[in-house]
Amino acid sequence: MVHYRTAAVQGRKVFYREAGDPKHPTVLLLHGFPTSSHMYRNLIPLLADRFHVVAPDLPGFGFTDVPARSEFQYTFDNLAKVIEGFTDVVGLKRYAMYVFDYGAPVGFRLALARPERVTAIISQNGNAYEEGLSADWDPLQKYWRDPTAANREVIRAFLTPEAVKWQYTHGVPDETLVAPESYTLDSALLARPDVDEIQLDLFLNYASNVALYPKFQEYFRTKRPPLLAIWGKHDPFFLPxxxxxxxxxxxxxxxxFLDTGHFALETHAGEIAAAIRGFLGGAA
Structure with missing residues (x-):
């Protein structure tokens, strides 16, 4: 059974999904843009018999609190600090992490801060190398170089319901396998007051993640965590x-590599779960 809980972290409520026996090895699931822990709804039950599975929503996403931009600066450093605090509140001492999209720079910051806690990494379209960035990043990189109001408006197109659905369906051989509640829920939550501006702030701050790639790579070289990279090979954003x-x-x-797109769990949850179970059998 999956439990739907909240934890008080730094004066705010962090929503999370939890399943499995806490005595078992923990897997921390970190979601990406524009989704939430909802993206793990199919994976969690496939792991919970052998693992303690915990999937929080980042601030500004899903059902976690959405503090005002005047009260909380939406940067990846701050998202990582909240999730680091979350792991303390819920008592996660050691864990493997599954990172996807935004979850990768959040999770890798946790690994830099507390490498002794990370037992293994599963990266599903979670990038840490410049060669992984596709040409679809060009408008964002232009915004990073020149953060004008005009360039911010160009990036706003990524937030439309059509763009959100495209992220789910692009590169998927059979789009009928993608549940419509996935992108519909994401769009509904993006439509809340001021969430669009929060997301545009994070788009701008994504440049800080690219700047940290050398440090992430140094961590990989020096700590050599067991790592499974399992990738939707048709991802329009993060290349093979x-x-x-x-x-x-x-x-x-x-x-x-899997024959699917960015949100690989929508079509390949079974294959990914089997890969994780085999991988963590020797790593967690």
Missing amino acids: AGAEAYRRDIPAADVR
Whole structure:
């Protein structure tokens, strides 16, 4: 059974999904844009018999509190600090982490801060290398270089319901496998007051993640965490080269590709769960 809980972290409520026996090895699931822990709804039951599975919503996403921009600066540093505090509140001492999209720079910050807590990493389209960035990042990179109001408005197009649905369906051979509640829920939550501006702030701050890539890579080289990169190979944002690059710093990394897009769990939850179970059998 999956439990739907909240934890008080730094004076705010963090929503999370939890399943499995806490005595078992923990897997921390970190979601990306524009979704929430809802993206893990199919994966959690497939892992919960062998693992303690915990999936929080980041601030500004899902059912976690959405503090006003005047009260909380929406940066990836601050998202990571909230999740670090969350792991303390709920008592996660050691954990493997599953990182996807935004969850990767959040999770890798946790690993830099507390490397002794990370037992293994599963990166599902979670990038840490510049060669993993596709040409679809060009408008965002222009915004990073020149954060004008005009360039911010161009980026707003990523927030429309059509753009959100496209992220789910692009590169998926059979779109009828993608549940419509996935992108519909994301769009509904994006439509809340001021959430669009929060997301635009995070788009701008994403440049800080690219700046940290060398530090993330140094962590991989020096700590050599067991790593499984399992990638939707038709992802329009994060190219297969980003998955292959992990082997440069972790030669033993297990790199696999799936015939799907960015949100690989929508179509391949069973395959990903089987890969995780085999991988963590020797790593967690």
